[in-house]
Amino acid sequence: MHNSKKNCRTKMPNFLNNMRSEHLLTLGYLKFSEGEMMVGAERALFMDEISTGLDSSTTYQIVKSLGLITNILGGTTVISLLQPAPETYNLFDDIILLSDGHIVYQGPREHVLEFFELMGFKCPDRKGVADFLQEVTSRKDQPQYWARNDRRYQYVPVKEFARAFQAFHVGQSLSAELSRPFDRSQCHPASLTTKPYGASKMELLRACVEREWLLMKRNMFVYRFRAFQLLVMTTIVMTLFLRTNMHHGKVNDGIVFMGALFFALVAHMFNGFSELAMATIKLPVFFKQRDYLFFPAWAYAIPTWILKIPISCVEVSITVFLGYYVIGFDPDVGRLFKQYLLLLLVNQMAAAMFRFIAALGRTMVVANTLASFALFVMLVLSGFVLSHHDVKKWWIWGYWVSPLQYAMSAIAVNEFLGQKWQRVLQGSNNILGIDVLKSRGMFTEAKWYWIGVGALLGYVVLFNILFTFALSYLKPLGKSQQILSEDALKEKHASITGETPVGSVSAAAGNINNSRSRRNSAAPGDSGRKGMVLPFAPLAVAFNNMRYSVDMPAEMKAQGVDEDRLLLLKGVSGSFKPGVLTALMGVSGAGKTTLMDVLAGRKTGGYIEGDISISGYPKKQETFARISGYCEQNDIHSPNVTVYESLVYSAWLRLPSDVESETRKMFIEQVMELVELNTLRDALVGLPGVNGLSTEQRKRLTIAVELVANPSIIFMDEPTSGLDARAAAIVMRTVRNTVDTGRTVVCTIHQPSIDIFEAFDELFLMKRGGEEIYVGPLGHQSCDLIQYFEGIEHVSKIKPGYNPATWMLEVTSQAQEDILGVSFAEVYKNSDLYQRNQSVIRDISRAPAGSKDLYFPTQYSQSSVTQCTACLWKQHLSYWRNPQYTVVRFFFSLVVALMFGTIFWQLGGKTSRTQDLFNAMGSMYAAVLFMGISYASSVQPVVAVERTVFYRERAAGMYSALPYAFGQVVVELPYVLVQSLAYGVIVYAMIGFQWDTKKFCWYLYFMYFTLLYFTYYGMLAVGLTPSYNIASIVSSFFYGVWNLFSGFVISQPTMPVWWRWYSWVCPVSWTLYGLVASQFGDLTEPLQDTGEPINVFLKNFFGFRHDFLGVVAIVTAAFAIFFAVAFGLSIKVLNFQKR
Known part of the structure; x- marks a missing residue:
């Protein structure tokens, strides 16, 4: 909470911290959240920041409904709000005012102003009480409210307010009430429940079963995709x-x-990996409902397991019944069903294990890491990659606890003890099947099938039990918190104690309209803030009869709608002028952001009609992007750069190339002073709601990033959304300062206070359905707006002290239109105001004499070389300050290297048997797949986050797609090099490969380019898909195919001719070719078990030739280049941003 927060309640104070991101909060979500908590027997309801993203009228209706429910049911409701309008504030009975961790006031709403008047502070007449309460405890804002003429003002710290409240009559009454013990005789013995849950165990289980079944039906796409x-x-x-x-x-x-x-x-096993994501995604809801005693963990875990068994049956049926006889396994139908049973247990075991890991990790990052390690150990110690005879004694425990070892042993004896393998080869005393099993170090007794079945069944039960225990006893992982700077900590300490903060230079939030008043009173020739280092040309925007439509949704067509298009903007017209701050307002769903996106050229779909002109010339998006800025509501920035670096980067790419470096730096400093970011220049931006800058600071950074481009026109989408009243005032002062430079600024805004609303010069008001109902000046204290609407017959008059913004939304609502029988859109179209606006639009749409249209010789401000340099510079900073990615990946490489080294200890130098070669190749195969997949998976979320920033920066005309891709690709080179060197040196020494300089260099070369092409493939997967989740699902399929054609599962010469071509386009097969051929392809010693020279065996069995090594090296490097270029093209051609 920023400085202070009001909590309005009926009886008891408390707070709910489990809020979702403010940008995802919608009216429907709010209603659902309220309903979820109110349908039970609970009589105490706690709600946190429920008004974010809603207009003031909607917030008022919600709080009013909650008040009625509270009074009717006799409950207790506590609500924390950020910017409550006066009419919403007046709905509450009690107020809790918090500031810097102290309760400053708690009691009836009617006495709160009395308390502060006793302390010497008075709320101004046209100031919302809620806004006053947020600011009066702040050192920076407090002086303006001092009302005593008989005493000199001195700062009153929070602690003094808290002490004074204890002496105030409300505080004394509260203390007296709390000191009296509760009289249990006044309460019925059955008023408190003694049962933890509201229903019987069977009812709870049935409810969880029905919900899980419903979720599965609605998630059927995932299961169908897995089956496909x-x-x-x-x-x-x-x-x-x-x-x-x-x-x-x-x-x-x-x-x-x-x-x-x-x-x-x-x-x-890989197919079960999808359970990890599905289980992790559902955990936040589960933890919330578990903690509210909706149900016990076992009631949730059992349906999650049991209902997935039919899915497993279908998936195993596909692989077994389709492939068993086609491949040519033993024809005994009994062995067919035994294989089916075994794979069914493997499928169930994998799903249960990944669900348990999800519950253990609780986040995707942790769960993915744990799952990767578990899968890696199980695969390596399965008995196929490394014979159990060769497993070192310090890892033999891992072999015996690996579920995949039991599965491999069982499925192998089921097949190789069948009829087709009963023949005895010449020179052998065993049947062929046993010889095959012995050649790979497998068990040969039939009992191992049932041992495997029993072990897998035990693991299925064990993992599900562990899943239930994890759900029962583990808590959600704590969230990272915003890091306060040293100055902020000093300021907070000073607010509590009353000491003067050292070096404090921050200004008060103050009255936003002060700068406006100064501007209005300034002489015509006074430039004020306009005297900045870089000049700009003031430009006006005019638009006439703008219409925007999208294809009619299928759901609406199914309900009988005949039209092909849904009209969202219905012929709106208006103009925005330099030096004028315009508010774009309307109820939720009126089309405010839609209109702004259309005017700014940010729409990626739909159909746009109408005329837009820029100071008399038709708008061209290519040039318009160079002179305009767009401050998005979501405040999208690269998280791992500082505030100053963000501004340097934006100015570097968006200012003209002829601007000198020193001039650019001076301009950046001026912008930082303008938006009050000087004290935050070295602060990391961070991720919204996780770490880094606060919401209010991110808003100011968003404005500054656009201002350093020196635009003439700036669009701002809800710059005060998600802020408390004081933070909103700081942001709006920044906006006001921006307008005072002579720029054209337009803001959408939801629920402004009186101060914020009257900081605007003009208003563009829209109604639901995409029509304008008022376009014109606000006037002093909104007099022009009030006069216009009060002039309409039967419209109710505004009450004294009432917020004009709230009043206008109330009197122009759809319900009021129905009651009055009028259309405010039609009233506006028939008004003199509309005719005057049309005249202004015509004037702006005509080019002044002697003027010229906007023209730039190049599409971008900077050359391609400069764009590449700047993008690489920012990526370098982002990677260097992202230890969660770079350091963790390096540490991961070291841990995997040590694990591989200890598992395959000194096996690389053994070449006397074919199994020795399989062991050595197995170490390479496992390393390439496991390390490669890990690298590809870990880079995907990093690229996905940066791609969101890329969409904003490309739309702003900062650079083309290829320089961005260049920076993203090139920055990986040194990191992958260091990591592959560290991994390669450790593994090469511990496994005991031949110490030959050339062979060692070949090993490092192939590992480097392999990790590089896997990394670039991970980037490409994100570039080709709309989200990280889809990229990971699609990638899992390719990992499986690459695994199959790697040359280890089946060698290239053994493949049918119609599939042999794919081994040549499978990158992993080239890597294994290079690694094996470089290490063993030149050895001529005969193998003990076959008598063949090693190089001949490799050529005959695997198709590996040492003299082909140069071509293999070139192709391996070519894959890295191919994936990197493909990533650049995907970023350039595909745009998954839907606006």
Whole structure:
């Protein structure tokens, strides 16, 4: 909370901290949240900042309804509000005023002004009481309210207010009430419940089952997509391991079958990975409902498990019944169903494990990391990548606790002890199936199938029990908090104690209209703030008969609507002039932001009609972007740069190239002074609601980022949304200062106080449906606006002291139109004001004599080289200050290197058996896939966050797409290099590969470019998809395909000819080719078990040749270049921003 917050209540004070982002809060969401808490037997309701994003009229209606419910039910309601209008404030019975952690006042609303008058402070006549209460405890704002002429003003700290309240009659009554013990005899014994839940256990379980089933039905796309992925993957596997190409004549044939079995297990493990995201997303709602005793954790966990079993049955049916006989597994139908049972248990085990990890991690970042490590250990210790005979004693425990080891052993003995593998090879005493199992170090007894089934069933139960325990006892992870600067901490301490803060230079929020009054009283030739380093040309905007429509939604067509388009703006007209601050207002859904987006050229879809002119010339978006700024409501900025660096970056790319560096720096300093950001110059921006700048500070930064471009016209979308009254006043003073430089400024605004509303010069008022109903000046104390609407017959007069903004929204509502039988849009169209506005529009739409149209020789202010340099500079700063990504990834590389090194300890130097080569290749295969997928996954959220910033910056005309992609791609090069060197040196030494300079360099080369192309692929996946979540889902499919064609599961020569081509376009297969061929491709020693030289075996079995190494190196590097270029093109061509 900023400085202070009012909490209006009926009986008891408390606060609710679990708020969602203010930009997602809508009227429908509010109603749902209220209803969710009110349908039970609860009689105490706590609500936090419910007015954010709503107009004052809607807020009034909601609070009024809550007051009626509270009185009728005899309940207790506590509501914290940011900027309550006077009429909303007057609905409350009691007030709690908090400031810097102290209760300054708590009691009846009627006595709060009396208390402060006793302290020497008086609320002005045209000042909202709520705004006064927020400002009177602030050191910067307090002096303006001092009302005693008999005593010199001295700052009254918060502690003194709190002490005085204890002596005030309201405080004394409160203390007396609290000192009296509660009389239980006055209360019925059954008034308090003794049961933790409101229903029986069976009712709770049934409710959770029904809700989970409903969520599954509405989430069916995810399950269908998973099934489709498995269907496509099964089709690939069937045609890759086609029975006409699959033989049962020798051990190597069995190894191919074993690869198919291993991939089936891996496919279901990766398929279960989606449970991680789905479970994590639902956790915030679960924790809220668990803590409110909606239901116990077991009632939530059981349906989550049981209802997913049919889904598992369908998914396993796809892989088993479609592929079993096509691949050519043992034809015994009993073994078919045994394989089905085993894969069903694997599917269930994977889903249960990932749900448990989600509950343990509680956030996507933590859960993804834990899941990746778990999956990595299970795959490596499954018995296929590394034979259990070669597992070191310090890791043998991991082998025995790996569920995938039991699954691999069971599925292998089920197949290789079948009829097709009963033949005995010459020189062997065992059947072929046992020879195959022994060649990969597998168990050979039939009992291992049932051991595997039992173990998997145990793990399914265990993980679901652990999931339930985690849900029961773990709490949500705490959120990062805003970091206060040293000056802010000194200021806060001084407000509490009354000491004078050292070096305090901040100004008061004061009266926003002071600057306006100074401007109006200034001489005509007085430039005031206009004397800035860089001049600009004042420009006016005129628009006439603007219409905007979108394709009719399918839902509305289904309800019988015949039109093809839905009209959102219905022929609105108006003008915005230099040096004039215009408020764009209307009820929620009136089309304010839509109109602003249309005028600013930010719409990415829909149909626009009408005329827009800039100082007499038709608007051209290419040039308009160079002279305009757009301050978005969401305050989108790169989180890991400072305030000053954000301004330097914007000015660098948006100011003309002929502006000298020193002049640019001076201009930035002037802008920082204008928007009062000097004390925050070195503060990191951070993420909204997580860390970094406060909401009010981010608003001012958003304005400054646009101002350093020296625009003539600035659009601002709800600059005061989500702010308390004092913070809103600071932002509006910044806006007022901007207008006083002579710029054209337009703001949409929801629920302004009287001070904020009357800081505007003109008003553009819209009604729901996209029509204007008033366009004109406000006048002194809104006299022109009031006179216009009071002049309409039967419109109720405004009450003395009432907020004109709230009054106009109330008297022009749809309900009032129906009561009065008038259309305010028609009244306006028939008024003299409309005719005067049309005359102004015609005048602005005519070019003045001797003027010239806007012209710029180039599309962007800076050259492509400068754009690339600036983008790389910002990306470098962002990466350097993002340890959650860069340092964690480096630490992750070191941990994985140590794990690989200890698991495959000194196995790289063993080359006497084919299994030794499989072990060495397994270490490379696991490292490439696991490290690569981790790199690709970790970069995706980073790129997704920056892409949102990219959309804003590209729309502002800062740069083209390719320089942005250049910066994003190039900044990864040194980080991946350092990480691959650290990983490569550790792993190479610990695994014991041959210490040869050339081989060592080849190993580092292939690991570097492999991690690089995986990273660039992660970027490309984000560039091709609308969100990070979809990118991760799509990527999982490609990871599976790359795994299948890597050359480890099935070697390239063994592949059918119709699939062999894909091994040449699979990047992982080239990496494994390079790693294996560079290490072993030149060795000529014979293998003990086959007698073949090592290089001949690699050529015959894998198709790897040492003399082809140069081509492999070029192709591996080419993949990195290809993915990087493709990312740049995707960013340039595709725009997933919907406006």
